[in-house]
Amino acid sequence: MRCPSCGSLETKRNGKTASAPVGRSGRLKPLQRFVCSACGASFSALRRAAKPGASFTEDFALEAVRLYVQGLPSYRTLARLLEPQAGRPVSRTTINRWVHELAATAKTPLQVSIELAPPGW
Numbered sequence: 001m002r003c004p005s006c007g008s009l010e011t012k013r014n015g016k017t018a019s020a021p022v023g024r025s026g027r028l029k030p031l032q033r034f035v036c037s038a039c040g041a042s043f044s045a046l047r048r049a050a051k052p053g054a055s056f057t058e059d060f061a062l063e064a065v066r067l068y069v070q071g072l073p074s075y076r077t078l079a080r081l082l083e084p085q086a087g088r089p090v091s092r093t094t095i096n097r098w099v100h101e102l103a104a105t106a107k108t109p110l111q112v113s114i115e116l117a118p119p120g121w
């Protein structure tokens with residue numbers, strides 16, 4: 001495993017991460033941690049499914065937003081629904097943040113129709 005701070009390959013396994021994010025089918029496994037013999041930096045293997053330090057995977061967040069968009073009455077109801085799946089409380093403000101983050105990346109109907117228009121239209 002290459003050290004992300006100095007690029008050295010002189011790295012050793014150094015235990016596992018204490019916490020791991022929750023995915024759609026429950027909590028993920030902890031990640032292997034490494035320590036660099038050259039510069040002393042410690043780091044963990046990257047997980048593509050979740051941002052570093054995130055409590056939930058992007059899949060889980062996406063599913064929550066999908067349920068919300070499909071017309072669940074409130075963040076409170078949604079938080080209660082997701083709790084058994086997550087095995088831990090899901091905060092309403094976290095769900096709210098996911099909805100806003102996804103809304104910011106979504107395309108408007110106008111953008112979609114411009115993309116779908118035939119060339120020279």
Ligand SMILES: [Zn+2]
Nearest residue numbers: 003006036039
């Ligand atoms: Zn290093």
